[in-house]
Amino acid sequence: xxxxxxxxxxxxxxxxxxxxxxxxxxxxxxxxxxxxxxxxxxxxxxxxxxxxxxxxxxxxxxxxxxxxxxxxxxxxxxxxxxxxxxxxxxxxxxxxxxxxxxxxxxxxxxxxxxxxxxxxxxxxxxxxxxxxxxxxxxxxxxxxxxxxxxxxxxxxxxxxxxxxxxxxxxxxxxxxxxxxxxxxxxxxxxxxxxxxxxxxxxxxxxxxxxxxxxxxxxxxxxxxxxxxxxxxxxxxxxxxxxxxxxxxxxxxxxxxxxxxxxxxxxxxxxxxxxxxxxxxxxxxxxxxxxxxxxxxxxxxxxxxxxxxxxxxxxxxxxxxxxxxxxxxxxxxxxxxxxxxxxxxxxxx
Numbered sequence: 596x597x598x599x600x601x602x603x604x605x606x607x608x609x610x611x612x613x614x615x616x617x618x619x620x621x622x623x624x625x626x627x628x629x630x631x632x633x634x635x636x637x638x639x640x641x642x643x644x645x646x647x648x649x650x651x652x653x654x655x656x657x658x659x660x661x662x663x664x665x666x667x668x669x670x671x672x673x674x675x676x677x678x679x680x681x682x683x684x685x686x687x688x689x690x691x692x693x694x695x696x697x698x699x700x701x702x703x704x705x706x707x708x709x710x711x712x713x714x715x716x717x718x719x720x721x722x723x724x725x726x727x728x729x730x731x732x733x734x735x736x737x738x739x740x741x742x743x744x745x746x747x748x749x750x751x752x753x754x755x756x757x758x759x760x761x762x763x764x765x766x767x768x769x770x771x772x773x774x775x776x777x778x779x780x781x782x783x784x785x786x787x788x789x790x791x792x793x794x795x796x797x798x799x800x801x802x803x804x805x806x807x808x809x810x811x812x813x814x815x816x817x818x819x820x821x822x823x824x825x826x827x828x829x830x831x832x833x834x835x836x837x838x839x840x841x842x843x844x845x846x847x848x849x850x851x852x853x854x855x856x857x858x859x860x861x862x863x864x865x866x867x868x869x870x871x872x873x874x875x876x877x878x879x880x881x882x883x884x885x886x887x888x889x890x891x892x893x894x895x896x897x898x899x900x901x902x903x904x905x906x907x908x909x910x911x912x913x914x915x916x917x918x919x920x921x922x923x924x925x926x927x928x929x930x931x932x933x934x935x936x937x938x939x940x941x942x943x
Contacts, residue, residue, distance in 0.1 A: 620898035644865030655855035669840035688933035742877035874908035
């Protein structure tokens with residue numbers, strides 16, 4: 596109980612910090628961009644398009660759940676769609692309050708383990724998800740760069756925006772190359788990760804040696820850790836050989852992101868403006884990579900990234916309401932829904 600209470604307190608602090616950064620960022624954007632024209636748009640807003648944006652975001656969770664189910668089936672364990680959907684949703688809250696949004700992976704792996712996967716296979720599934728995401732963004736970034744190079748060539752971007760866009764594109768490219776390198780090592784040379792885990796194994800041995808009074812119990816625990824690391828390696832290799840499962844999972848990955856990236860354009864329609872599906876898709880490709888920077892859930896980076904990257908496609912008077920509604924749908928909904936599920940899981 597004491598450990599659970601300590602964890603809840605830590606999560607609460609992370610949540611407060613993440614929300615504070617996001618709210619302050621949104622407030623600054625409103626101060627910079629609000630006008631009388633903005634208030635006219637807000638008064639005439641069409642709520643059904645906001646509902647459609649929320650539905651699109653939730654539908655993206657379903658495609659992520661289908662991806663998890665396909666990857667799990669490739670490892671020989673069929674889990675129900677309900678369980679894979681629960682794993683997706685459960686990981687949203689910790690991802691929203693931890694730097695680089697990596698807090699969701701351990702939670703998803705835990706839920707998948709409870710659903711029937713071995714701990715090693717659950718970790719392999721979660722890592723495979725991230726690898727598929729990396730490859731999706733690897734394919735989409737050239738498209739995003741072409742779109743923004745067109746913006747730069749058109750002369751519509753200010754000199755300040757030109758410098759920001761150039762710096763952003765270079766930073767994104769560096770981040771993506773690092774991600775691709777890590778993903779390739781994970782899929783082609785999983786034994787490297789196994790060697791890299793040796794310090795962790797040694798740490799576990801020391802901890803287990805202190806907390807376990809009986810040698811037999813200690814040995815069983817160490818054997819289980821070694822077995823799960825081996826399961827993890829074998830799971831990655833098995834997934835690499837299952838080309839159809841990988842193709843299906845990549846298809847669900849594309850659907851997941853494409854549906855989710857439609858939300859700002861649906862919000863624009865709700866405000867009575869023309870949508871910008873292509874431009875805002877390209878902007879979000881870059882923003883997602885930028886939110887891997889060490890801020891809780893990408894707070895601050897996402898808001899000001901949107902302010903910069905949405906601006907060539909959204910009028911200044913609409914930037915604040917679009918960004919506020921977009922973060923409400925894609926970030927705050929995550930916190931509320933996943934937080935409620937986390938509370939239910941903790942009480943179970």
